[in-house]
Amino acid sequence: MNKPFKLKIPSLIENVRIAESFIDQAREEFNFNDDIYGNIMIAVTESVNNAIIHGNKNDKDKNVHLELKVSDNEIAFTIEDEGKGFDYEGLPDPTAPENIDKPGGRGIFLMKHLADEVNFSNEGKAITLTFYI
Numbered sequence: 355m356n357k358p359f360k361l362k363i364p365s366l367i368e369n370v371r372i373a374e375s376f377i378d379q380a381r382e383e384f385n386f387n388d389d390i391y392g393n394i395m396i397a398v399t400e401s402v403n404n405a406i407i408h409g410n411k412n413d414k415d416k417n418v419h420l421e422l423k424v425s426d427n428e429i430a431f432t433i434e435d436e437g438k439g440f441d442y443e444g445l446p447d448p449t450a451p452e453n454i455d456k457p458g459g460r461g462i463f464l465m466k467h468l469a470d471e472v473n474f475s476n477e478g479k480a481i482t483l484t485f486y487i
Contacts, residue, residue, distance in 0.1 A: 359422040363402065365410035365435075373402040373420060384424050390485050393468040394429070397483050400461045401433040409435025409479060428470075430484040439477030 361376050363369045377398055381391050402418055410416035416436040423430045448459045466472045471484035 361420040363406075363418045363420060364414050365406045365412060365416045365418060366414050367403070367406055367412070369406070369418075370399050370402055373399055373418075376420060376422070380422055380424075380429070384429065384487075386429065386485075386487055390429075390487060394431070394483075394485055397465045397468040398431050398433065400464060401431075401481055401483060404461050405433050405435035405437075408440070409437035411437065428484050428486050430482055432480055432482045434476065434480035437479060439479040442474040442478045 359376075359380070361372070363372050374395065377391075377395055380386075381394075386394070398420075402420065405418040406412060410418065418436075419432075419434040421432040421434075423432075442462070445462060446453050446459060448454075448456070448463045453459060462472075465481070465483060469483040470486045471482070473482045473484070474480065475482070
């Protein structure tokens with residue numbers, strides 16, 4: 355396992371682009387293919403977005419921490435906010451009929467379909483998205 359790459363992003367929604375360029379740099383460094391790149395870009399930026407909006411409540415004095423660890427067979431991104439955390443086990447199913455028309459609640463569902471593994475930690479303040487390579 356190589357040493358992790360870390361990035362700290364102030365909680366401003368326009369800073370999602372910093373996460374995008376972090377992913378682009380990782381792609382150049384580790385040369386992952388287009389399929390996995392698309393999944394990573396969508397899942398990680400969605401997670402950073404959630405951390406800014408829901409975790410840190412758009413408080414620019416709070417940061418989102420992004421960490422990348424790469425091994426021979428996987429790439430793992432951990433995204434952590436400085437908020438209060440949340441009950442990640444009690445999320446409503448966005449595909450349930452009563453939730454279909456609701457605008458929110460799809461981000462984590464989407465991440466779980468794009469990443470090979472999704473693990474929450476630190477009371478829901480951190481999520482690790484793992485992609486097999």
